Amino acid sequence: MKRFKIKTEVCFSENAIDALSEIKNKRAVIITDSFMSSSGAAKRIADKMTGCTSVDIFDQVRPDPPIEMVVAGVKFLTEHQADVVVALGGGSSIDAAKGVVLMMKKTRPEQKISLIAIPTTSGTGSEVTEFAVITDKERGIKYPLVDEELLPDMAILDPSLVVTAPPSVTADTGFDVITHALEAYVSVNASDASDALAEKALELAFEYLPKAYKDGSDLTAREKMHSASCLAGMAFNAVSLGVNHGIAHQLGAKFHIPHGRANAMLLPYVIEFNADVAGHFGEADSEAAVRYAKVAERIGLPCNNVRTGVKALIDELSYMLDMMKVPRTLSAAGVKEADYNAVRSDILRAAVADPCTATNPRSVDEEKVELILNKMLGWSL
Structure with missing residues (x-):
């Protein structure tokens, strides 16, 4: 028997990020990398989330996100009592956010949390998959994670966020x-x-x-x-x-x-x-x-x-x-x-x-x- 399922709501075309204004009364954390933070892209996303009670930025994502970064992200989410995570960036940022959210759901099931993926590259498709890859730097091994909990609740495909990709x-x-x-x-x-x-x-x-x-x-x-x-x-x-x-x-x-x-x-x-x-x-x-x-x-x-x-x-x-x-x-x-x-x-x-x-x-x-x-x-x- 074969199966096909999709739970992710997809918003696409220019100005798709305006959908973020529909989120109300949530404590949000944007998970991204230092470039997205310093370039102002993360702030642009945060400014759209006018209905949230708080929006904080975790910008420690690195390429091939390691296990240690996932642990740091869980700590950050716990400290800020986040109930919405926005993954902003390429595959590494989305994979990192997925890893963080999955660990939160497995270790703190009482804390309900949703995931929104906003890709800034056109490649991984991670915004609509139940896959992520986390790296063990010491052993030089990439671990593919597969879990339905890794499927984002929403994906926002806004081409204006991709035009600066070299x-x-x-x-x-x-x-x-x-x-x-x-x-x-x-x-x-x-x-x-x-x-x-x-x-x-x-x-x-x-x-x-x-x-x-x-x-x-x-x-x-x-x-x-x-x-x-x-x-x-x-x-x-x-x-x-x-x-x-x-x-x-x-x-x-x-x-x-x-x-x-x-x-x-x-x-x-x-x-x-x-x-x-x-x-x-x-x-x-x-x-x-x-x-x-x-x-x-x-x-x-x-x-x-x-x-x-x-x-x-x-x-x-x-x-x-x-x-x-x-x-x-x-x-x-x-x-x-x-x-x-x-x-x-x-x-x-x-x-x-x-x-x-x-x-x-x-x-x-x-x-x-x-x-x-x-x-x-x-x-x-």
């Missing part, structure tokens, strides 16, 4: 959207509902990501990428992801490669691996290959047959990666060969064990993960 961030987060949608589309749990969401997300992302990258002030492109991110988030929240994310989590934890960038670097090689079309002429194409070809056809790429469709999709992604100056190898991303070799076994083991890998369309073991990684090292074996 091109590199736009690219990294945009490829995260594409990876979410593609992995959901070929997931072993894929359904009619998730397919519809993933297909629309891919149509939007392939059309509007290049436009948002070239002109960050293009509000239409920003709004469409926000929508694509949200739709892809709904899709993978229902059916999970695949080995692309399973490996990317480890590259982020070990080498601090931004999550979306790690996904982007892996994507052409994972598609090639999952499609598994090389050297199999005369045999039936895999279901994943057929689905990748459908994506190629849907976004207007040449698709005379399944194999040409898969190749066209990989070629288009490779072109976009180069156009947006995304590094194509671990070496180009700053990873040293000696550092990689020191943790190679840990990466392989953790990638196979990662919960996302379980729904990959092709079975995965450590040897197969290494085959994927070997194509993107950037140094000779």
